[in-house]
Amino acid sequence: MIPMGTVNSDDGGVAKVSFATPRTFATTFKSDLKETLFPDDPFHDFNGKTLPEKAKKSIKYFVPVFQWLPSYTRKLFMYDLLAGVTIASLAIPQGISYAKLANIPPVIGLYSSFVPPLIYAVFGNSKYLAVGTVASSSLIIAGAIEKRVHEADDPQLYLNLIFTATLISGVIQLILGVFRLGILVDFLSHSTITGFMGGTATIICLQQLKGIFGLKHFTTHTDVVSVIKAIFKYKHEIRWECTLVGVIFLIFLHLAKMVKQKKPKLFWVAAIAPMAVVAIGCIFAYAADAKKYGIAIVGPLKKGINPSSLKNLDFNPKYISAPIEAGVITAFVALAEGIAIGRSFALMANQQIDGNKEMIAFGLMNIVGSLTSCYLTTGFFTYILYIFYKFKIYSLNFFKHLFVYFAGPFSKTAVNYNAGCKTQMTNVVMAICMMLTLFFLAPLFSYTPLVALSAIIMSAMLGLIEYEKAYHLFKTDKFDFLICMAAFLGVAFISMDVGLMLSVGLALVRALLYVSRPASSKLGNIPDTGLYRDVEQYPGAISIPKTLVLQLGSPIYFANSSYIRERILRWVRDEQASKDSQGDDVEYVLLDLGGVTSIDITGVETLFEIRRSLEVQEIKVVIVNPRLEVMEKLIVTNFVDKIGRDRIFLSIQDAIEGCKFSLEQ
Amino acid sequence: MIPMGTVNSDDGGVAKVSFATPRTFATTFKSDLKETLFPDDPFHDFNGKTLPEKAKKSIKYFVPVFQWLPSYTRKLFMYDLLAGVTIASLAIPQGISYAKLANIPPVIGLYSSFVPPLIYAVFGNSKYLAVGTVASSSLIIAGAIEKRVHEADDPQLYLNLIFTATLISGVIQLILGVFRLGILVDFLSHSTITGFMGGTATIICLQQLKGIFGLKHFTTHTDVVSVIKAIFKYKHEIRWECTLVGVIFLIFLHLAKMVKQKKPKLFWVAAIAPMAVVAIGCIFAYAADAKKYGIAIVGPLKKGINPSSLKNLDFNPKYISAPIEAGVITAFVALAEGIAIGRSFALMANQQIDGNKEMIAFGLMNIVGSLTSCYLTTGFFTYILYIFYKFKIYSLNFFKHLFVYFAGPFSKTAVNYNAGCKTQMTNVVMAICMMLTLFFLAPLFSYTPLVALSAIIMSAMLGLIEYEKAYHLFKTDKFDFLICMAAFLGVAFISMDVGLMLSVGLALVRALLYVSRPASSKLGNIPDTGLYRDVEQYPGAISIPKTLVLQLGSPIYFANSSYIRERILRWVRDEQASKDSQGDDVEYVLLDLGGVTSIDITGVETLFEIRRSLEVQEIKVVIVNPRLEVMEKLIVTNFVDKIGRDRIFLSIQDAIEGCKFSLEQ
Numbered sequence A, B: 001m002i003p004m005g006t007v008n009s010d011d012g013g014v015a016k017v018s019f020a021t022p023r024t025f026a027t028t029f030k031s032d033l034k035e036t037l038f039p040d041d042p043f044h045d046f047n048g049k050t051l052p053e054k055a056k057k058s059i060k061y062f063v064p065v066f067q068w069l070p071s072y073t074r075k076l077f078m079y080d081l082l083a084g085v086t087i088a089s090l091a092i093p094q095g096i097s098y099a100k101l102a103n104i105p106p107v108i109g110l111y112s113s114f115v116p117p118l119i120y121a122v123f124g125n126s127k128y129l130a131v132g133t134v135a136s137s138s139l140i141i142a143g144a145i146e147k148r149v150h151e152a153d154d155p156q157l158y159l160n161l162i163f164t165a166t167l168i169s170g171v172i173q174l175i176l177g178v179f180r181l182g183i184l185v186d187f188l189s190h191s192t193i194t195g196f197m198g199g200t201a202t203i204i205c206l207q208q209l210k211g212i213f214g215l216k217h218f219t220t221h222t223d224v225v226s227v228i229k230a231i232f233k234y235k236h237e238i239r240w241e242c243t244l245v246g247v248i249f250l251i252f253l254h255l256a257k258m259v260k261q262k263k264p265k266l267f268w269v270a271a272i273a274p275m276a277v278v279a280i281g282c283i284f285a286y287a288a289d290a291k292k293y294g295i296a297i298v299g300p301l302k303k304g305i306n307p308s309s310l311k312n313l314d315f316n317p318k319y320i321s322a323p324i325e326a327g328v329i330t331a332f333v334a335l336a337e338g339i340a341i342g343r344s345f346a347l348m349a350n351q352q353i354d355g356n357k358e359m360i361a362f363g364l365m366n367i368v369g370s371l372t373s374c375y376l377t378t379g380f381f382t383y384i385l386y387i388f389y390k391f392k393i394y395s396l397n398f399f400k401h402l403f404v405y406f407a408g409p410f411s412k413t414a415v416n417y418n419a420g421c422k423t424q425m426t427n428v429v430m431a432i433c434m435m436l437t438l439f440f441l442a443p444l445f446s447y448t449p450l451v452a453l454s455a456i457i458m459s460a461m462l463g464l465i466e467y468e469k470a471y472h473l474f475k476t477d478k479f480d481f482l483i484c485m486a487a488f489l490g491v492a493f494i495s496m497d498v499g500l501m502l503s504v505g506l507a508l509v510r511a512l513l514y515v516s517r518p519a520s521s522k523l524g525n526i527p528d529t530g531l532y533r534d535v536e537q538y539p540g541a542i543s544i545p546k547t548l549v550l551q552l553g554s555p556i557y558f559a560n561s562s563y564i565r566e567r568i569l570r571w572v573r574d575e576q577a578s579k580d581s582q583g584d585d586v587e588y589v590l591l592d593l594g595g596v597t598s599i600d601i602t603g604v605e606t607l608f609e610i611r612r613s614l615e616v617q618e619i620k621v622v623i624v625n626p627r628l629e630v631m632e633k634l635i636v637t638n639f640v641d642k643i644g645r646d647r648i649f650l651s652i653q654d655a656i657e658g659c660k661f662s663l664e665q
Helices: A025-037 A051-062 A074-101 A106-111 A115-123 A135-146 A155-178 A181-187 A190-213 A224-233 A240-262 A264-288 A321-349 A355-371 A381-390 A396-407 A425-445 A450-462 A467-476 A478-493 A496-516 A558-580 A601-616 A628-636 A639-643 A652-664 B025-037 B051-062 B074-101 B106-111 B115-123 B135-146 B155-178 B181-187 B190-213 B224-233 B240-262 B264-288 B321-348 B355-371 B381-390 B396-407 B425-445 B450-462 B467-476 B478-493 B496-516 B558-580 B601-616 B628-636 B639-643 B652-664
Strands: A006-008 A014-016 A521-525 A532-534 A547-553 A588-595 A620-624 B006-008 B014-016 B521-525 B532-534 B547-553 B588-595 B620-624
Touching (some): A074 A106, A074 A135, A074 A264, A074 A425, A074 A450, A106 A425, A115 A355, A115 A425, A135 A155, A135 A190, A135 A321, A135 A450, A135 A496, A155 A355, A181 B558, A190 A240, A190 A450, A190 A478, A190 A496, A190 B558, A190 B601, A224 A478, A240 A264, A240 A450, A264 A425, A264 A450, A467 A478, A467 B601, A467 B628, A478 A496, A496 A558, A496 B181, A496 B558, A532 A547, A547 A558, A558 A588, A558 A601, A558 B190, A558 B496, A588 A601, A588 A652, A588 B588, A601 A628, A601 A639, A601 B190, A601 B467, A620 A652, A628 A639, B074 B106, B074 B264, B074 B425, B115 B355, B115 B425, B135 B155, B135 B190, B135 B321, B135 B450, B135 B496, B155 B321, B155 B355, B181 B496, B190 B224, B190 B240, B190 B467, B190 B478, B190 B496, B224 B478, B240 B450, B264 B425, B264 B450, B478 B496, B532 B547, B547 B558, B547 B652, B558 B601, B588 B601, B601 B620, B601 B628, B601 B639, B620 B652, B628 B639
Parallel strands (some): A547 A588, A588 A620, B547 B588, B588 B620
Antiparallel strands (some): A006 A014, A521 A532, A521 A547, B006 B014, B521 B532, B521 B547
């Protein structure tokens, strides 16, 4: 008799199943912890370095500015100058617009584009991320605070609570980053983000109808139904002059976008279009005395850079729940957005991005921001993400393009984007532009018509509603489509947090269903090969007489163990039903565990139960190719000894030969 | 050039990768729905039957009494009579004890062992389950109602709310069963149940110290700290006579258990010991005028069977939240316990148990119970489960034993337990015994000393604290141990619902970690075979030049896709670092998807991203053996076309040969 539990290969070589002693708890725990919290192995460069080298590397690691600044050159600065100015020209109108969206003084929006970019330049990780306020967080933060304090009743208290929410949001981001809880962000799927952004864009667009129509009264609710009702209620207030100006601006912005789409080289047209709208709006409002026609303007803007807002922070227990709620939600949303963007950019540039370090940078940025009259900032998505999606971010070309547009007009040198020509310095340039604006130009912007801001926001938001992507989801994955629509409809018809929670909840249910109902399949031999494949997928595969080969997958553990047991017993029953007619009984059940990544105690007990159930029917269970972790658990729980080492094989082929051999005996 | 994407087997046979058109949404949805809700395929007998046959089978399926009653024989009845009487002798003292535990009149406990078993006999699925009140549910239901209404303040209202909670619990169970949501119970792992039962047993034992010490005052809190404080506070009330009697009873019950353990044939000694304690207690209390010594008795018990409690149901909105809370928690706990037990028994007898049908039976039982003055009942765990664990339920022998003890004294025939000698009739016998008791014996039990009841409960509960199992968990799986201890400590030191939620929460976190951090491994060729195995597990496996073979596992989807991407890039980086020194670059990355059971849109996008990231480094990605579902998703999302069909292989061997071939070109 040949020794069982060994591989009897064609050329007579023999390879044994490894029954090595399981690793110690400390070893596996360390390895698990590393995979959970440090999947990107951020310290891989540290191996084999001396202590001073390590210290130097650590500083460079935690404060990236030391990494890129020493090798910074004037030539690089030229690129950064251009990119910084372009982004600043976008940040100014957006800063004012989103501050209006959050019901706070417009100048706060400008402040928020000054200090945070400087902080990010020091601690930020990603070369390709600009920093500024974003629409969705503006709306969330305003919505949460409005629940407790109305801006109209006490604007100062309202503003203070916004600063407090910013601080809380920053602290949460910092904590998440330090404890490397970036894993939480993984649970926001692409589908959730698509739906959430679409829904948010929809309600933000609807909010802008107030500005476009020049209405004086409006609803504070954000859902579609309330907004449409409000428009009908106040339709007598609609000013056609205002609407006309708004529509013209919208068409202008849309055309600028189209230019960019048709002629990618003219990308800067779209980039400076919002600034142009603001400038034209200001001139128009100043020259034509716009107020006469019911076209409201932003109003006085203070000169000077950010004052301290340390004393504005308000931790009064009476109101604290509102900033906490706002802080928690925005922390996660801003993180998800910022990290998703930074990561995608980095991916294209093949620069490993550490999401957790990014969180630390965002956190510091918002903590310092909340002390210097800034409100919540994050990765600059409304703009970058927009191009991003339009250009199908997932083509490498796009980034090259983006870079050409930033660098193109000034320089004719070949674009060497892989060399990393752009640095965090862009943010410094942008901050300086903003400072100059605050010192000298702020009063000019006081003439900005609100309708211009509404047009800018609307134009930016319309690009975020991705019909095609939703349709693609519908075509390819109905459940993903459902998750997307839950977010979209939830946000549009109920509220942003409900929509987000609905969608994440559905996604988690799906995740749990995935793990609680793992696919298993019956394998057959593909003729003339030693391969065993799913008989449903490969109808030509031939069943093995007296033997049922089942392939399991996924981890086996409490949430799916009773399913797996019942499914296996069903496979056996079905097999018997079909074989009974041929007078050919099942004598062996082979469980291919090659796809089982881990197993817990309940899972091992299930294997015991399956073995017992089948033994009552005089069917023998054979285990094929357990992976490292699974084998360790099987050894430690004595499963291996109870089933017998001669019942565990390295490959299906070996197992079948082993079974045949004992059948023939 | 040989055609790629084909198997080039030894004997020249050629098997192609299957690129069959994906199944339609309706097909996959139907199949998914079946796997999710009908994993046990309950209607498998229905295929190819005529309509009347189907109708007959349906009735038998939904009302199992029609299945077993027609073939019922007098001989079977003898076994059932014995089992029924034995269980009744246990149900009487337990019914009274647990009713005291729930602070309701003791006779309700007897009522609860009359109607529900009859209902279960008709609709119940499991031959091996007895029905009655259980300690944990009694305590949960009392705890939830006490929060709103104190028993001492308004006993009638309190009782009414208990009935209402029972109704709600029954309705929930029925709904869960009808909608086949038994899947929810899967999320209670063995570790959670072990910890929860241990914790519950601990606090129930501590509660009994009141009875054992004969205290008049006590705390209404259940946590360990409060109870110990209360004992110190009221230590002057301790009556030594009462304590002495209690300790004697406890020792007696313990000895009876020991007898059973030493001489399994004397099993019935342990079974009737509680009844003996009650009988001795009654006689003693009657004869010795126990009250004089501070030994309280149960007090008057009404003669007669269950009155209607239809009018007692109370849906007053003022209190309704309490019965709803109690109903929801007890529904799940009772289900989990009942199903776990029924299933394990059935497993040994190789009878497929449908958990969802069981829920329907439990639900009906509690709905009818709530209308006939019964409170919550379920599978009879305190007793059966006790033996269960003591005898290491997982040996077939145990059940044979159990049966011998039930049937042994009366019959000398060989035990043919596989033939299914015991039926649901046991419950009918038990109900009849209970009826006789209620009609004739109830007044006798009014002399039962409370200390006897406390001793019975304590004795039953002590067996549920499973040190060995917890130690086994500690030895084999630290995380399972943590889940178990969370339930134990949570229940013991905070409250039952908090403990349960903590533990389930931890278990879910683990489930999500399992799926968000699936193991991947680098494969090498085992010398002289065509097998590729984990190089860590099989250190002898040899890497393939210029090629990195990675084995993935688990589903790939939003929660783990960014981890998988980063992990793969890390594998490549590590491989390059080690190969750089040998001047041997990685040119191919083979992803073995054989263990990947499913993939979602985010997962497919991740594969795209991985491919792009690697192509920047001039590394080609090759896919090996995608399973049916995965292949369908890859086709529908155009991944297959984009990567090229010649980059997808059926086995690692083929893929390596294919790569080698194009390297040599």
